[in-house]
Amino acid sequence: MNNILLYGADWCPDCRRAKAFLNDNNIDYTFIDVDLDKEATLKVEQINNGKRIIPTAIISGKSFTNPSNVELSAVLGINEVGRVQLFGADWCPDCRRAKNFLKDNSINFEFIDVDENEWATAKVEEINKGKRIIPTVLIEGVAYTNPDNVSLTELLSINVEKEHKVFDTIIIGGGAAGLTTSIYAQRDRFNSLILEKKNIGGNAFLTEKIENYPGFNSISGPALMDKMEEQAKTYGAEIKTGEEVVSILKKEGLFNVETKSTTFLSKTVVLSTGSTYRLLGIPNEKELVGSGIHFCATCDGAFYRDKDIIVVGGGNSALEEGIFLAGFCKSVKIVHRSSEFSASKTYVEKLEAIDNISTYLNKTPIEFIASENETFQSLKVRDNDSNKEELISADGVFIFIGLIPNTSPFKELIDLDERGFIKTTGLAETSVNGIFAAGDCREGAIAQVAAATGEGVLASYGIRNFLK
Incomplete structure (x- = not known):
């Protein structure tokens, strides 16, 4: 449990104040009297560079020297x-x-x-x-x-007021395409707002290593996306995360972008909503998501250090993430329904040199098996040639079999292709005048960070032409 330690003494006024504050707020803690415990005195001196300053608190492994009630409120x-x-x-x-x-x-x-x-x-x-x-x-x-x-x-009873500011453009989605659109729009002196359902960075943020973005031999996805976010903010972009857009309506010449919490107004809209991970669609899959089934190695891989895992898929993402997981997992078993990987030769060659990776080719996943505790236990597969079934056991499984465009909220608003991707012409223009699209959600897009930034530039030029 989280054991809060408070080093102090009964004669110390600030110690009494800190104790009273913790007691009043029903915070469990352990009080250690430095007058009665020599080791405690040495600990306080060690924390405070040789000085005997009390109270000294340790909360979640971090030390705080004579914290005020305001500081205690913030950290607790x-x-x-x-x-x-x-x-x-x-x-x-x-x-x-x-x-x-x-x-x-x-x-x-x-x-x-x-x-x-x-x-x-x-x-x-x-x-x-x-x-x-x-x-x-x-x-x-x-x-x-x-x-x-x-x-x-x-x-938390947070008072949220409606936004009445009119933006030149609202960008829905904070991945590479959306951030680039914002950077270029701001440089053109158009004020922009990025609305992101989850976190800034999109799928690129979930990539452990990017080796094909110009200017970097190798950079982590989070580091690259942080740089883009910082640049957008430097130029004046506003960014709001956790804002899920549910509808877009045009009233009196302005787009009303409605989220689950409020409504924003804009002259133009850019859809850069990206895509989500595709499911296998086999028994027990949805029930075990989060209980052994995952779609992001960067997000959930740390839970499987020194454990056995399965990777399902045969493309670049599957092999890239499998190689990443092999760096700290005990073993990685890659299952692919075809007899050959569809990934680039670079990844296939890397795969062959890693001892703790084994491959199961030409095998189709048909069912996830749960344990008595209702967590993932094994994957049942069928050999495509012999029809023989077998169980592949592991502690967890990661699925990388493609992406689905995040466009369902806009299917009645703009033209989509049969797979749900947004149709565009010219400068990233959609079927609705003033609405543009960029990134993985667009028909014909290349699911690469470098390509997404280029599409962001294209969308920004569309905004410029429309507004001028």
């Missing part, structure tokens, strides 16, 4: 509506989204990193019936699993 998540604790990890996109939302609305919260605190991982599993789901948020001790911004607004 104490608010008028109650105490807020967020269990998560720095690599988790939804954790970043929740943290940004709480910060933007001046909500104090205690962030507890599950990677740094074993007790936190156990707590998350206890709350979620064995599932390692983050973020998990506790508000006054009541747990909420991955609450969206709308839920947090209601739970």
Whole structure:
């Protein structure tokens, strides 16, 4: 459990103040009297560079020297509506989204990193019936699993006022295409707003290593997306995460972009909503998502350190993520329904040199098998030649079999192709005048970061022509 340590002495006024504050807010802690414990005195001196300063508190492994009540409120998540604790990890996109939302609305919260605190991982599993789901948020001790911004607004009684500012362009989606569109629009002196359902960076943020983006021999997806976000903000772009767009209507010459929480106004709209991971569509798949079935190695791979995992797929993404997972997993078993991988030769050659990767080619997944605890246990596959079935056991499975465009909210608004991708002409123009599309959601798009940035530039030129 999270054992808060407070080093102090009974004669110390600030120690008494800190103790009273913790008691008043029903915070469990252990008080260690430095007058009675010589090791405690040495610990305080070690923390404070040889100085005996009390009170000194240790919270979630971090030390705080004579923290004020305001500082204690901030680090422990104490608010008028109650105490807020967020269990998560720095690599988790939804954790970043929740943290940004709480910060933007001046909500104090205690962030507890599950990677740094074993007790936190156990707590998350206890709350979620064995599932390692983050973020998990506790508000006054009541747990909420991955609450969206709308839920947090209601739970924390946050007062959200409607936006009346009219933007030159609203960009729906904060991946490489959306960020690039914003950068170019801002340079043209057009004010832009990025609305992102989850976290800035899109699928590129979930990529462990990018080796084909010009200017970088190798860079992590999060690092590259952070640079793009920083550049967009430097030019003046506004960014709001956790804002899921539900409809777009044109009234009196302006686009009304409605999210689950409010409405924004704009002269133009850019759809850069990207895509989501495709499912296999076999028994027990949906039931086991989050309980052993995953779609993002960067997000969930850390849970399987020194364990056995399965990767399903045979394209670039499957092999790239499989190689990444092999770096810290005990073994990686790659299952592909065809007799040959469709990935580039570069990835296939890398695969052959890694000892803890084995391949299961020409085998079609037909069912996920659950354990007694209702978590993933094994994958049943059928050999395409012999029709013989076998079980492949592992601790977890990652699926990389393609993407589906995130365009369903707009199917009645603009023209889509038979697969759901947005049809465009000219400068990224859709069938609706003033609405543009860029990135993986667009028909004919190349699912690469470099291509997405180019499409963002194209969309920005479409905006410029429309507004001028």
